Amino acid sequence: MKSPDSTRIEFSISGNEVNGPLELAETVLSAQTSEPEWCRDGDSFMDIEILEGMPVKYSVTQSGGPDQFVLKVRVLCSRSEIQDRICSDVKKHLSRVLGLTDDLLSFYKQFSDKVEPLSETFSKLRGLRLMRGTNLYESLICSILSQNNSARLWNRSAQLLMKHYGTKGDLPDGSTCALFPRPGTVAKLTARQLQRSTSMGYRAKSVVEVSRLIAAGDLCLPDLSECSYERAAERLIELPGVGPKVADCFLLYGLGRLEAAPVDVWIHRIVTERYFRGRKVSRLQSARFLRERFRGWAGYAQLYLFDYARRTGAGPGGNQSKRRID
């Protein structure tokens, strides 16, 4: 049933409202674990977000290159009388989610030394930005789902989770959308139920347990943003299904702690090869090295090294052709 009051709004974000270059497609498609990947329709990307207490569907399209561009934003919302406020909300939301205020040029400049291995990623990945999730619970669950899993599969599990247990939202065009479930909903499931309905495998047990902790009030994710990096990581690692890598993912993509650098097999290989000349170091040492070397840009350094390695196929196993993504 189409609401008589529904409306489509369209506005633009010009390049000079963004702090440096932007490559939207590269950013959205780089498999960051802040939240499930946005829907793609040609060169535009779509997502749904709760704003002003209702689901708002929007799509973003970039025209132009990373340095001279315009973002066209289309919004579908159900209350035309507050469309100005909605536009403002969507703009603020995009700014945060896409990291549009991050000073990328400063990042490039700071590490463009020729002996810095990171510098060779800048030309290919110019405009790649670090996405932040908007829902901490969602970010944590997605990070847990990503462990020992492919981006494609954990995204599918997340979509199934939303489909089966997500809160439903009514869109103005008459359709309903499935948002990410609340912790309390997942807390009521058995691990087996969840496992079968979402094919998330053995991770279901962790997902249920973490959801129960949150639902019971024994875990408050927003509180972690008040802690130091070390303290927050320490507390996260106590959670089932959360180790150093998943904790860093949540710290980075969920809480926006830019000093966190999740170390997976790809990053670990790059760090040992490029920064330790092949010397054996542990993953924890890799992570600490990245934090100390790149400080507040460690998360970005990790993102660029990871994406570059995957694009060029220079990953684990060293097989150049098999795993390349395009």
Next chain:
DNA sequence: TCCCAGGGAGGAT
């Protein structure tokens, strides 16, 4: 059939 996917937990050294 085997190996791997942006790892983690539990146990044995």
Next chain:
DNA sequence: ATCCTCCATGGG
């Protein structure tokens, strides 16, 4: 501390 194996599931 470091090293092993297993953990579900789908794709190559």
